[in-house]
Amino acid sequence: MPRLDQLLSSLGYGSRKEVADFVKKGRVLWRGEVVKRPDQKVEASDVRLDDEPLEAPDGLLVMLNKPLGHVCTHSDGEGTTVYELLxxxxxxxxxAITSIGRLDKDTSGLLLxxxxxxLVHRYTSPKAEVExxxxxxxxxxxxPALITTFASGSVLLxxxxxxxxPAQLEITGPLTARLTLMEGRYHQVRRMFASQGWHVEKLHRSRFGDYRLxxxxxxEWRVLELPDVK
Known part of the structure; x- marks a missing residue:
């Protein structure tokens, strides 16, 4: 079992010094009893802070509907980040949390x-082939010839x-389409269309694997149930 101060610190609740202060003020319970020492060994599922269970002690998986204008980076100076929404x-x-893959600043939609x-490796590995x-x-x-071209497995970026x-293209209107990919190369959708002479004006991801917006x-965001990550 982990130490209480290590556990709460790893979950973002504060530094070890701050956790010690929580304990001193009687804010932490373990199995219904007030914790007396910050170095006490505990099980996360039995800990309460301010009478609330700990948030996602086994790890976080979140689905975010990324708006336009946000970037998927931790670096300063590149614009408003998706993490500022969380x-x-x-x-x-x-x-710390990180995105599973990226959507560029001008792309909206589903981001894990x-x-x-x-989990990052599972969904971004070249062998993953996540739809x-x-x-x-x-x-x-x-x-309409683009449907055959994209399905051929011969499009070279x-x-x-x-x-x-091979990718599945469904033309939904004169200027709109739905593209299903099994890989995630850099700016792949924009580059695929560009390779055939089209410029992508708007791009939105509506599905990632089994997840839909x-x-x-x-x-907005939603915490998801963790899949088996072993």
């Missing part, structure tokens, strides 16, 4: 965020020597 305590977790390294669906708006009328995996509004 509770500040999550960034203090150890390890976690503090579990195995992702994008809603696309382009600058000129779409040619500029600067790369390995063609994209549903009625989640832009800027």
């Amino acid at each position: 509770p500040p305590r999550w960034m203090a977790r150890k390890p 965020i976690t503090d579990l390294g195995p 992702k669906i994008y809603e696309v708006t382009v600058d000129r009328e779409l040619d 500029r600067g790369e020597d390995k063609p994209c995996l 549903g009625d989640l509004a832009p800027g």
Whole structure:
């Protein structure tokens, strides 16, 4: 069992010194009893802070509907980050939360965020082949021949020597389409359309693996049940 001060610190509740202060003020219970020492060994599931259970002690997985204009980076100076939409305590977790893959500043939609390294690897490994669906708006009328082209597995992106995996394209309007991918290369959707002479004007991800946005509004998030990460 972990020490209480280590546990609360790793979950972003405060430094060890701050946890010691929580204990001194009687704010922490373990199995219904007031904790007397910050170094007491505890089980996370039996700890209460201010009479509330600890948040996601086994790790976080969050679905965010990323708005336009936000970036998926921890670096300063690159603009408003997606992490500013989330509770500040999550960034203090150890390890801190990070996005599973990225959506660029001009792309909206479903973004998964976690503090579990195995989940990041599971969903971003080149061998993962996680299905992702994008809603696309382009600058000129779409040619139905693109459906066959994208499905052929022969689309080559500029600067790369390995063609994209076959992708499913559904044309939903003169300027709109739905593209289903099984990989996640850098700016892949925009580059695929550019390789055939189209410019993507709007891009939105509506699905990532088994996860769908549903009625989640832009800027809103939802904590998800953790899958098996072993």
